Amino acid sequence: MSNSSSPKDLRSPVSRPSRQEAEEAVRVLLRWAGEDPGREGLLDTPSRVARAYEEFFEGYHISPEELLARTFAEVEDYDEIVLLRDIRFESHCEHHMAPIIGRAHVAYLPRRRVVGISKLARVVEAYARRFQIQERLTAQIANTIDAVLEPHGTAVILEAGHQCMTTRGVHRPGVSMVTSRMLGVFRENSDTRRELMAMLNRPTIGELSA
Numbered sequence: 001m002s003n004s005s006s007p008k009d010l011r012s013p014v015s016r017p018s019r020q021e022a023e024e025a026v027r028v029l030l031r032w033a034g035e036d037p038g039r040e041g042l043l044d045t046p047s048r049v050a051r052a053y054e055e056f057f058e059g060y061h062i063s064p065e066e067l068l069a070r071t072f073a074e075v076e077d078y079d080e081i082v083l084l085r086d087i088r089f090e091s092h093c094e095h096h097m098a099p100i101i102g103r104a105h106v107a108y109l110p111r112r113r114v115v116g117i118s119k120l121a122r123v124v125e126a127y128a129r130r131f132q133i134q135e136r137l138t139a140q141i142a143n144t145i146d147a148v149l150e151p152h153g154t155a156v157i158l159e160a161g162h163q164c165m166t167t168r169g170v171h172r173p174g175v176s177m178v179t180s181r182m183l184g185v186f187r188e189n190s191d192t193r194r195e196l197m198a199m200l201n202r203p204t205i206g207e208l209s210a
């Protein structure tokens, strides 16, 4: 594979096992759970799991900073909050490798330049598709937007259910974890923070058209 077409590898500098080794690890786990990896229904499972991992953890190949590289300046000095809310995300907890499924709300107060809104959702995805704890995921999203766009402020709020708490361990379905990271004016100015909360509490498009 040529360098130009291979995806950028942004993982920590640990040696990556081969695909064959990854598939063997799945067979070991199947045996450990009490299964026979040789039975017909499980024969293709190791390769399916490897493919699923490529999808779940695609974020290690994506540079969130690069996603925010293109900005637009012709915005007539728009200087109010931009909020993208209810961005669904799927992640995996680094303690149990169990799914974390939730919604992110991402806001910033631009300084001269704005970014394409889909890029905010892509930044959420780039960090979510890694092994995470919710606090770090929240901070990484906010810190990156703040560092790259240099806005007046950045705010990120995440609400999520952790399957490590619902399907195992303490078994508490319906519990959600809420985390936030407020930077710049959102941290310093309570009026700006209140304005953001008011925007978040407005009816959604679905509710308006219902």
Ligand SMILES: Nc1nc2c(ncn2[C@@H]2O[C@H](COP(=O)(O)OP(=O)(O)OP(=O)(O)O)[C@@H](O)[C@H]2O)c(=O)[nH]1
Pocket (backbone or CB within 6 Å): 093, 094, 095, 132, 133, 134, 135, 162, 164, 165, 168, 169, 170
């Ligand atoms: N702060 C934080 N904790 C998390 C997150 N995801 C999972 N956890 C918690 O991480 C903790 C790990 O605790 P341990 O005692 O080491 O692991 P455990 O014995 O499997 O714990 P239980 O889940 O209580 O059975 C648990 O309390 C989880 O609920 C997260 O995103 N943030």
Ligand SMILES: [Zn+2]
Pocket (backbone or CB within 6 Å): 093, 094, 095, 096, 097, 098, 162, 164, 165
């Ligand atoms: Zn967990």
